[in-house]
Amino acid sequence: MKNLTTNKELILLVDDVPTNLHVLVSTLKDHYRLKTATSGDAALKSIAQEKPDLILLDVMMPGMSGIDVMRILQQSQETRGIAVIFVSADTTELTQLTGLELGADDYLTKPISTTVLKVRVSNLLERKRAEAQLRLAAQVFESSGEAIMITDKNNCVIEINQAFTKLTGYSIDEIKGKDPKFLSAGKTHPEVYIGMWQELKDNGFWQGELWDVDKNGRVYPKYLSISVVKNAYNDIDFYIASFTDISERKEAEEHINRLAKHDSLTGLLNRFSLMDGLEQTISIAKRQKTKMAVMFIDMDRFKIINDTFGHETGDALLKEVANRIRRNVRESDLVCRWGGDEFIIVLNGVESVADVTTVATKLQVSLGQNAYYHGTTEMNSSPSIGITMYPDDGIEASELMRNADAAMYHAKSSGRNNFQFYSGEMNRAALERLHLEKEMRSAQDLGQYQLYFQPKYSAKDLTLIGFEALIRWRHPTLGMVPPLSFIPIAEENGMISQIGLWVLEEACKQVYEWKKTFNYAIPIAINLSAYQLRSTTLLSEVNAVMQRYELSVNDLELEITESVAMRDPNACIGQLNALRIMGVQLAIDDFGTGYSSLSYLKVMPVHTLKLDKSFVNDIGQDQNDEVICIAAINLAHSLGLKVVAEGVETVEQQTFLVENDCDILQGYLLGKPAPSEEAKQFILDAIKANKLNLPLAK
Numbered sequence: 001m002k003n004l005t006t007n008k009e010l011i012l013l014v015d016d017v018p019t020n021l022h023v024l025v026s027t028l029k030d031h032y033r034l035k036t037a038t039s040g041d042a043a044l045k046s047i048a049q050e051k052p053d054l055i056l057l058d059v060m061m062p063g064m065s066g067i068d069v070m071r072i073l074q075q076s077q078e079t080r081g082i083a084v085i086f087v088s089a090d091t092t093e094l095t096q097l098t099g100l101e102l103g104a105d106d107y108l109t110k111p112i113s114t115t116v117l118k119v120r121v122s123n124l125l126e127r128k129r130a131e132a133q134l135r136l137a138a139q140v141f142e143s144s145g146e147a148i149m150i151t152d153k154n155n156c157v158i159e160i161n162q163a164f165t166k167l168t169g170y171s172i173d174e175i176k177g178k179d180p181k182f183l184s185a186g187k188t189h190p191e192v193y194i195g196m197w198q199e200l201k202d203n204g205f206w207q208g209e210l211w212d213v214d215k216n217g218r219v220y221p222k223y224l225s226i227s228v229v230k231n232a233y234n235d236i237d238f239y240i241a242s243f244t245d246i247s248e249r250k251e252a253e254e255h256i257n258r259l260a261k262h263d264s265l266t267g268l269l270n271r272f273s274l275m276d277g278l279e280q281t282i283s284i285a286k287r288q289k290t291k292m293a294v295m296f297i298d299m300d301r302f303k304i305i306n307d308t309f310g311h312e313t314g315d316a317l318l319k320e321v322a323n324r325i326r327r328n329v330r331e332s333d334l335v336c337r338w339g340g341d342e343f344i345i346v347l348n349g350v351e352s353v354a355d356v357t358t359v360a361t362k363l364q365v366s367l368g369q370n371a372y373y374h375g376t377t378e379m380n381s382s383p384s385i386g387i388t389m390y391p392d393d394g395i396e397a398s399e400l401m402r403n404a405d406a407a408m409y410h411a412k413s414s415g416r417n418n419f420q421f422y423s424g425e426m427n428r429a430a431l432e433r434l435h436l437e438k439e440m441r442s443a444q445d446l447g448q449y450q451l452y453f454q455p456k457y458s459a460k461d462l463t464l465i466g467f468e469a470l471i472r473w474r475h476p477t478l479g480m481v482p483p484l485s486f487i488p489i490a491e492e493n494g495m496i497s498q499i500g501l502w503v504l505e506e507a508c509k510q511v512y513e514w515k516k517t518f519n520y521a522i523p524i525a526i527n528l529s530a531y532q533l534r535s536t537t538l539l540s541e542v543n544a545v546m547q548r549y550e551l552s553v554n555d556l557e558l559e560i561t562e563s564v565a566m567r568d569p570n571a572c573i574g575q576l577n578a579l580r581i582m583g584v585q586l587a588i589d590d591f592g593t594g595y596s597s598l599s600y601l602k603v604m605p606v607h608t609l610k611l612d613k614s615f616v617n618d619i620g621q622d623q624n625d626e627v628i629c630i631a632a633i634n635l636a637h638s639l640g641l642k643v644v645a646e647g648v649e650t651v652e653q654q655t656f657l658v659e660n661d662c663d664i665l666q667g668y669l670l671g672k673p674a675p676s677e678e679a680k681q682f683i684l685d686a687i688k689a690n691k692l693n694l695p696l697a698k
């Protein structure tokens with residue numbers, strides 16, 4: 001056995017004649033480790049202690065002969081493989097044959113030529129080493145987890161291992177002599193094979209991925225390494241190919257890729273990959289001089305659906321939206337979920353605006369016409385679509401995205417459920433909106449909001465019965481920003497919850513202060529946004545503020561617009577009932593502009609209907625509106641509700657409304673919205689004229 005420290009092979013020299021041993025030792029000692037034994041017994045003991053790589057075994061020894069020792073060695077698995085050279089003075093053929101038959105590797109005759117001894121020993125050990133290596137190689141070949149295939153210089157199969165058979169299903173008999181190209185699935189690009197052969201020629205080695213097909217027809221990706229084996233004349237003898245099936249790795253890679261590039265809910269592209277895809281589509285359109293379109297889709301009412309029915313239902317709607325979009329665009333178009341309820345489509349190879357209009361119309365019908373379902377829950381939504389064209393509206397990805405977004409906002413503000421193409425005007429509007437949004441973030445902290453108060457009068461005797469609080473935003477450079485310019489934005493970005501709280505606080509504080517100043521309980525109405533109405537904290541917030549300012553029943557009135565109330569009447573009724581129990585007065589604002597269902601109106605726990613000023617405005621001009629005013633007043637009365645007419649500007653309107661039994665009047669004719677200090681004057685005037693029909697403060 002090779003000594004680990006010296007790395008020299010061990011030779012056991014066995015001879016009963018010490019001088020013979022001496023010759024052997026002095027010949028071999030420089031190159032090998034040596035042990036000696038002077039009898040067969042001593043030799044076996046030494047072998048038991050440490051297995052030698054080679055035994056030089058004297059045949060003729062007293063007691064146990066070399067032949068006997070050899071027989072014993074052959075009996076044991078452990079010692080059977082040890083190389084043995086017989087050394088003997090007996091040169092008869094028979095003796096030599098017996099030794100060789102017993103498994104000896106060579107035969108030396110005495111007297112020994114030291115040169116011959118050296119060569120024989122060296123050759124034998126060399127051969128044994130080579131055999132051991134071959135055995136090892138064969139074992140590695142067979143037991144390798146990698147499939148291995150050896151082909152000859154003409155690339156015909158000569159050998160395969162077990163792993164190859166396991167992976168491909170082919171046995172050696174089926175494929176011996178074949179060119180391995182029968183393994184190819186035909187899915188790898190021919191250039192890969194050309195490159196592979198070139199590399200093998202140039203460098204004798206190649207590795208890479210190929211697509212193969214197994215005996216059962218399963219197509220799989222494999223990672224393959226091929227080495228060229230050359231002979232001493234530098235001619236190719238063999239190709240050794242080893243490979244593994246990398247389907248699982250590929251699948252995992254693809255899965256990770258999918259996760260990184262796609263939205264997990266809908267499977268559509270996510271915003272990062274959309275931007276990549278958009279850039280690529282732009283460069284293709286640039287090269288091919290074609291047009292393309294970017295569509296920005298926002299699903300109307302999605303936030304309400306999500307808040308009302310929960311996320312699972314909202315998710316089901318989004319998934320269905322994704323499916324419907326996919327069904328209406330080409331495979332090559334990019335479809336992305338940009339976030340929330342926003343989707344982007346990039347239509348490539350578009351020829352004209354008319355093409356895009358066709359797709360947009362299809363999408364509008366598909367996304368808006370039929371209800372969405374989650375179990376038995378039915379949801380109705382529709383798309384607001386903004387469209388921009390390359391290169392007409394912009395040539396940069398970011399520019400096109402901005403344009404599509406602006407066009408989408410335009411679609412929203414044009415009554416939703418429609419599509420709009422981008423125009424420069426929209427861009428200005430979008431920029432203004434962005435600016436306003438930015439300024440709005442600090443408006444409250446900078447004390448730029450203010451409440452104005454508009455008086456309301458009883459129609460029959462013009463007594464002051466309360467005020468409506470209306471927010472004002474005084475911006476140092478933009479001037480007075482009208483609420484209709486910023487409240488809808490605040491609704492969308494969620495800032496309305498802070499603004500709404502501020503209005504609630506200020507209005508209640510005003511009721512409290514006027515109570516202290518005038519000793520009258522003068523009610524104030526505030527406008528409640530859709531967002532606030534859906535809020536789960538609304539009740540506790542209202543309750544806390546009312547307590548803080550010691551407000552009693554009827555001191556506070558909340559107005560919600562008709563369209564907000566009817567959007568989700570059932571949820572709204574629940575909130576309103578709770579508010580009513582707390583002693584809050586409730587009114588439906590802008591009545592006539594939404595589509596009220598009479599059955600809901602009957603069960604809405606409200607006290608008042610506010611007739612929209614557009615009807616009042618047309619009194620004396622449009623008979624239809626006059627008829628509607630009368631019908632609305634009668635309807636409200638039949639439901640036991642009071643009617644407030646908003647926007648009363650002329651005496652004619654006032655007279656008409658009084659004659660038709662309207663209960664309360666509000667409008668510039670009687671008093672414009674004014675800051676607190678000026679509003680005080682309305683109260684003083686009313687007190688002076690004995691026109692304050694209100695309870696004393698408790």
Ligand SMILES: Nc1nc2c(ncn2[C@@H]2O[C@@H]3COP(=O)(O)O[C@H]4[C@@H](O)[C@H](n5cnc6c(=O)[nH]c(N)nc65)O[C@@H]4COP(=O)(O)O[C@H]3[C@H]2O)c(=O)[nH]1
Pocket residue numbers: 454469470471482483484487500503526527528529559589590613646647648649666667668669673
């Ligand atoms: N032409 C004309 N207009 C009259 C007349 N009398 C009153 N108005 C205006 O009509 C609007 C009545 O308020 P609204 O219907 O609740 O409509 C409000 C309301 O929906 C919203 N808003 C105002 N303040 C708040 C607030 O604090 N919170 C919320 N959520 N919305 C608010 O903004 C809308 C507009 O408010 P404003 O610009 O203050 O406009 C007010 C008021 O100034 C009149 O005789 N002629």
